[in-house]
Amino acid sequence: MSDTSQSDETTVLFRPVGQGELDLIAETGFQRVPPRLPGQPIFYPVLNEEYATEIARDWNTKDAVSGYVGYVTRFAVRKDYLDGYEVQVAGARRHQEYWIPAEDLAAFNDQIVGAIEVIAEFRPEASA
Numbered sequence: 001m002s003d004t005s006q007s008d009e010t011t012v013l014f015r016p017v018g019q020g021e022l023d024l025i026a027e028t029g030f031q032r033v034p035p036r037l038p039g040q041p042i043f044y045p046v047l048n049e050e051y052a053t054e055i056a057r058d059w060n061t062k063d064a065v066s067g068y069v070g071y072v073t074r075f076a077v078r079k080d081y082l083d084g085y086e087v088q089v090a091g092a093r094r095h096q097e098y099w100i101p102a103e104d105l106a107a108f109n110d111q112i113v114g115a116i117e118v119i120a121e122f123r124p125e126a127s128a
Contacts, residue, residue, distance in 0.1 A: 010076035010113050013045040013098070014052035016059070017073055018066025022118065025073065030116045032109040036102035043105055047087065047096040049074070049119070057122040072120040081111040 015033065017025070024034035036043060046052050052072045060070025085098050100108050 009079040011047075011079045011082050012074060012076050013047065014049050014119075015045050015073045015075070015116075016052045016056035017071050018060045018063060019069050019071075020065070020067060022071050022073075025116055031112065033105065033112075033116070035105060041102050043100040043102065043108065044097045045077075045100065047098075048094060051095050051097070053120060053122075056120065061122050061124045068124055070122040071118050073116050074119045075116040076113045077108070078111040078113060081108070 021034060025032070028034075033043065046055075049072065056070030056072045060066040061068055082098065085100065087096050088099050089096055
């Protein structure tokens with residue numbers, strides 16, 4: 001086996017986003033996540049689709065800042081980079097996420113392998 005500085009092994013992560021954040025991701029050709037806004041010191045990608053869906057469906061669709069729409073994005077990040085961060089649990093055991101400091105986001109983006117994909121879209125239910 002050859003000695004390389006980076007492993008090809010990746011970890012699949014998910015990120016629930018609203019319309020504004022998705023638009024910023026699209027502007028990068030679906031290659032990077034946007035910088036955090038003032039007052040957002042941490043970027044929180046999550047480790048499972050169920051948790052991302054819960055946020056996109058139950059929170060983003062009720063949030064004006066999100067445009068009342070929630071998307072679930074999926075992307076791969078080099079595992080050796082993520083090994084420098086601990087998995088955090090935010091509530092229930094399935095609520096696993098990484099806490100990436102805003103100042104590390106450029107380096108995080110450089111570790112994304114392939115495109116950021118939109119795998120689900122949620123809108124508020126129409127009232128009957």
